[in-house]
Amino acid sequence: MSDLKVLKKREEIDSKDKWKVEKIFKSDEEWEAAFKNLQEEAPKLKEFEGKLNNSENIKVFLDKYVDLGVKAETIYVYAHLKCDEDTSNSKYQAMMNKVDAYMAEYASYTAYFVPEILSLDEEEVKNIINNTEDLKLYKFMFEDILKEKPHILSKSEEELLASVSDCLEAPSSIHNMLTNADMKFGDIVDEDGEKVELTEGNYSGFIKSKDRNVRKEAFKTLFNRYKELENTLATTLSSSIKNFNFGAKIRKYNSALEASLKPNDIPVEVYKNAVKTIDDNLKSLHRYVSLKKKLLGLDEMHMYDLYVPVIEIPKEHIEFDKAVDMVIEGLNPLGEEYLNIFKSGVEDGWIDIYQNKGKRGGAYSWGGYKTMPYVLLNYNYELNDVSTLAHEMGHSIHSYYSRKEQPYIYAGYTLFCAEVASTTNEALLINYLINKENDKRKRLYLINQELEQIRTTVFRQLMFAEFELFTHETLEKGTPLTAEDYNKAWHDLNVKYFGPDMIVDDEIDIEWARIPHFYSDFYVYQYATGYAAASAFAKAILEGKEGAVDKYITFLKSGGSDYPIEILKKAGVDMTTSQPLEATIERFNELLDMLDKEIN
Template identity: 70%
Template sequence: MNDKVIKKREEISEEFKWKLNKIYKDQEDWEKDFESLKNESTKIKEFEGKLGNKEEILNYLEFNEKISRKAEKLYVYAHMKCDEDTTNQNAQGDMNKIDAYMAELGSYSAFFVPEILALNDGFVEDLIKNDERFKLYEFMLKNILKEKKHVLTKDMEELLALASDCLDAPSSIHNMLTNADMTFEKIKDEDGDEVELTEGNYSTFIKSKNREVRCEALKKLFKEYKKLENTLATSLTASVKTFNFDAKVRKYNSPLEASLEPNDIPLSVYEKAIETINNNISSLHRYVKIKKKLLGLDEMHMYDLYVPIIEVKKEHVTFEEAVKIAHEGLNPLGEEYLDIFNKGIKSGWIDIYQNKGKRGGAYSWGSYDTMPYVLLNYNYELNDVSTLVHEMGHSIHSYYSRKTQPYYYAGYTLFCAEVASTTNEALLIHYLIEKEQDKNKKLFLINQELEQIRTTVFRQLMFAEFELFSHNTLNEGTSLTAEDYNTKWHELNVKYFGEDMIVDEDMDIEWARIPHFYSDFYVYQYATGYSAASAFAKSIINKEPDAVRKYLGFLSMGGSKYPIDILKDAGVDMTTPKPIEATLDRFNELLDMLEEL
């Protein structure tokens, strides 16, 4: 097909589209199921006030599963139908209908957790111990009971729920301020033309071969943040205080505990990750030194960090070639895995090419009763091969967990979610680097993997360190001003990047640009996920005994245990520094390759 023209949806051959008709034949079929859901689901409310009876608990869990599965299937289909062509008014209508209904449906079962928690001590434990039928629900019920000491009275929970919209204000203010209200000056691009700088095109300019362009882009971007530093500091402080307030009210010992305890993640996992990166910070210093030399610079500034050390001509990779490359890269995972991969390609999991109105980007999605679909916007570049293996990593993870686990445990936590996709990416890039004969292309690929580790592990753990500082300081009752945030950010950059990097004052305000700081203690999971994936990839490539079997075991666990235990069972112990050290070993190995080339 001609990849220069973006076609209309109907002009694309069926073989390149996902097969949503395997969920519902047509809109009428969907409509019929939606009506039956609306009629049946209100019966959930009939269980309210009756959960002191074990038969009623069992009936509720079985009925709730039936309703939830149907609702998810309707929801996923309507959204994917809309994503394949956002201009389709009928699909939009269905999506709006199911979205509104899902919120209503959630309110029907709101009584379940409070009623389980109100039961006499020992009641649920006795059920699990003495009635075989409750074995299936053991992990779920015990997980609810674990939170008992942090759940408030019914009135207080309702009050907090009513206030939640107001309490989310700092994040909304930051979003509006930085995305809608802030404007940036014009800069000169590589051709000497004046162009308006935006958050969107900044990422292109910061990688520019022309040093003046990238320097001007960074200075002019951060200059606008600097003008609003007091407002941005106040909004971040308000956000952190809100989280800390919730942690206090719910009787957690610290803000970090409030974030980690619900998933049973020891605080040491967070603290050890920061400690391990600090103990190995010299590897990042070495990277800066090598990059400075390769770029031929007398001085290295932060605006030099993102520029590729080598430019290579873009390759045109057809989708058929992408599948073949993916196959070779994922070969160490063995026949069973590759068979599922091929089945996905052949049986219509993937919506491959762009079309007018199609949602951008890529994702893996589906429900317990559908195939694990993948949306791509394939653009014939090597990077698209990486996207393919990434999204198929998610989908095959879902395939295994849905096939192996009952409905209630088929989903997996965020802590585990990125591991499967990143393991695939690690295997792919390892294969591409190994087989590449062209020196420049090899340099380009090595730099790509180094940048991935720098931005996903070093950078995110620097963010995590900043978060711990801001939460703990405010929790102790000490105030933080824009100047305090700037000083801490400057200190961290100097520590992380070392003596070969000049940390200009412009950089001190960078904290104000990071929206993730409004999702408390979230970013460290990028680093832990990447490190777990690195550890898996390393053992699979080295053909360690049982490495593949253990990895497939991890994919099959879904959410049937806490994430730390799931990974530990598969041979990756996140309570030790080993997984992050495995990533840093790879980082050093790549640096050695750079120096040898």
């Protein structure tokens, strides 16, 4: 076996290629001392219970809450980062387990805060905040708490609900265990003619296979197994949706959709308009299917042909330093300040670059209010890794700006905004790579990469969103849904979305049963809205619109200081209109024109 295939141990990785976690704590002993100090100090937060009825006590409590919150977060982050460096290291496993267990106890010390504020007269709370200079900073936080007052139940009812929360999570847990642990799919024959076991984990590789028989067999084998359990899976999903609807009803929301969106002040129309806008533009997806069919040279386009790349290019070996240069060139339109933060992040030890034995897989950006943003990569010298670097640094620079500009309580940002910065970076990078590429095959490959990203992140997620809306509204009316009903709804959506050039195979009808996101109510639409917001930012920046970069940086600095719709609106992206999503579809059409031109 060559050296390249042998994963290095953690200690064999060059220190310049590792993140600098020692900037949080110089040693594990220092961490232990900080943890011990937190355990001694944190119980003091309980002393304020029953006393949050005047400005002085609220101020002292919040100062303590912030001070200890920052310390607890820092301790938590360090233990997790150290464990992720090598998950087989028992010392760091123990540290992580210890702090994880403690955080549940820590949360109990402040659990009374929101109920106690809500028990006060609303005008009294507003007067305390508005008339106390030191508390004006917390105005948005308190307004956000008070907004939920009509939906908070009595103390005994809240306790009762909390005590059955595990039971209400049962459908999701059952689906998870059934599809990930108990279901077995049997064997298929791979590209080399060898029998291999099909799993949820390797299915995504087989469905992209160049060998049509392999992807067809994987497709039919996987979905036929789901079909065998369709009645169980339909009952599980219906139970989960009924739980969401029950929660919305007892909390006096008009619908489960409103219950999901209102806490972040997102109008229900944002969701419904996104679904309508995509429905009005499905001809663009139909055109993509038609072009893909032509590029693949197929007489018939089936559902199992959807994921296969239209073109293969030789794998390019890209050293990490070259990847950094490529991303910097791609992000050049964001200006000197942004690029300097990016460069200093690379040089100052934000990034843990390479794989090593035991290192956590995948990639993420993380950190605490008083730490650097940290980026975990498993860099493998491929073009996809360059895109991952741009994506994760997008998150990190968003966090950097938010923590620098906002107080601790507003430094975090909501899921609705979370993917915007990372996706904007990816959009700028791929635009740069397409425009500078002279090799026809590679250009075709890059164009298809971006088309696939829009298809899977925008069209597919909003198809999911449309299905969710149908299922929740049907069950809200008291109409039951059987496996047959779910199958028909899913089949009809696929026919509508993919158009006349796609043969919608019967096996796809059960695909709804495979998607775990349906157990997190009205979650997936945010992938599409996040992508749309990022597209709108990238378009304005690339077109050199006046103030576009400044508005975008303002968005990055906003953290969670307002509701996500307002934060984006102030930065020039109004998600209550169809414009951002239409800008994404415009880009999709632009890429289709490029693809058409390349093949004709």
